[in-house]
Amino acid sequence: MIDFLKFVNSDTVRNHLQQIRYQPTALEAAWLTWQCETISLEEKCTAWREIIETLPDCPTGSRTMGLKEKYRDSTHTFLRAYIVQQEELIGAFYQTDEPDVYYAEYHILPKGERFWREYRSIREGFPTLESALQIIPKNEGVIIHITIYKENSNGDFLMAARFLPDYRLAFVDVRPGSMYAVNMDKDQWALYTGVLYRPNPTSISMKKNFSLPFHSGDVLYNPNMPEGMFCGGVFVLAETESHDACGYFLCDDKPDTIAALYPRLLDCEYYPTDALSESYRIFPLISKFLKRNHAALDPLTFTKFINDYHDLLLPPAEPEDDEADTGKNGPFLSVEVAKVPEGMSLEEFIDLMENDEE
Known part of the structure; x- marks a missing residue:
């Protein structure tokens, strides 16, 4: 029997689930299979059949x-129909009755990079699928997967497909707005997107069911979500009053301030605090505070407290009179960034945060 937990992308989460001998339901196993980034579509269909x-x-x-009622009531019935649909999509992607153009994008862990993956694209179009796959460079780092976009000779986007580094097909992506999606009837579109496709209420609720090894105050990251992306970069995990989990991320536009967002924890790994750059200097403080107090905080309230406290310690500097500045270029604002606060230990700062009633 297949160990469906091996399809979890995160090493940390996978090891945890295997250690506690977590037994996924048929629906959870189907979704883990669907989202796995290391197996082919053929292997996924085999796993779905074993689930049935x-x-x-x-x-x-x-x-x-x-979505038809029978697919709401039965994961087995849904999977039977979904496998048939996947086989039809495979045939459609490989169909070459007319001249098509293929564009390539690849997901890579660059050489020398320890944590973050990135997407790179090749703007040139290719007349065959094989030539588009072969153009992917092999010396830039570790290839995670390759995405091929298929267009017709008129430039209409038909559909996309994801391939593993060894060129095995992993997923046929009928994106909204593609010609194939436009031509799908409502029943087929509901079957394609209604249960496994991310994001939808079913997949979101399933992710909350899995036991996770992470705790409030842990410093984490998602390898697929570097800085600059929504919910991207390193974050500090926090449990909320509703027992959900949010992450405190660093604000890009203001040093030492945070934003509360909701990351995909199932794909996350621990981030070593000794690897944090100077810009993340507030994270060890937040982590220590959350771990020591074991408190379920309202994320918006805590975020506002941290950011307001930052502004109290480092208020914006008053604009300086400058004869060279005539005001023609719009408002001028100067902000001085300093250590927070000099001469105070971490313990004193945390105690001050806890006791501040303002």
Whole structure:
């Protein structure tokens, strides 16, 4: 029998689930298979068939409009239809009755990079799928996957597909707005997007069911979400009053301030605090505060407190009179950034945060 937990992308989460011998439901196993970034679509179909044969059936719980009732009531019934649809999509992507143009994008862990992956694209179009795949450079780092975009001779986007580094097909992506998606009937579109496709209420709720090894105050990162992306970069995990989990991320436009966002924890790994750059100097303080107090805080309230406290310690400097500045270039604001606060230990700063009633 397949160990469906091996399809978890995060090494940390996978090891934890295997250690506690977590038993996924049929729906959870189907979703873990779908989102796995290291197996081919053929292997996914094999795993889905094994789910039908070996795991007890359960409802999908999908609320997607247009999805047939039988697919809401039975994960097994849904998977049977979904496998057939995937086989049809494979045939459509490989169909070459008319001249098509292929564009390539690849996801890579660059050489010398320890944590962050990035997307790179090749602007040139290629007349065949094989030539588009072969153009991907092999000496820039570790290739995670390759995405090929297929267009017709008129420049209309038909569909996309994701390939593993060894060129095995991993996923056929019928994106909204593509010609193939436009031509799908409502039943087929609901089948394609209604249960496994990310994001939807079913997949979001499933991720909350998995036991995770992380705790409030842990410093984490998602390798697929570097700085500059929404929910990107290193963050400090925090449990909320509703027992959800949010992350405190560094604000890009203001040093030592944070924003509360909701990352995909199932793909996350621990980030070593000794690897944090100077710009993340506030993170060890927040981490220590959350770990020591074991408090379920309202993320917006805590974020406002930290940011207001930052402004109290480092108020914006008054604009200086400058004869050369005539005001023609608009308002001028000067901000001085200093250590926070000089001469105070970490323990004293944390105690001050806890006791500040303003």
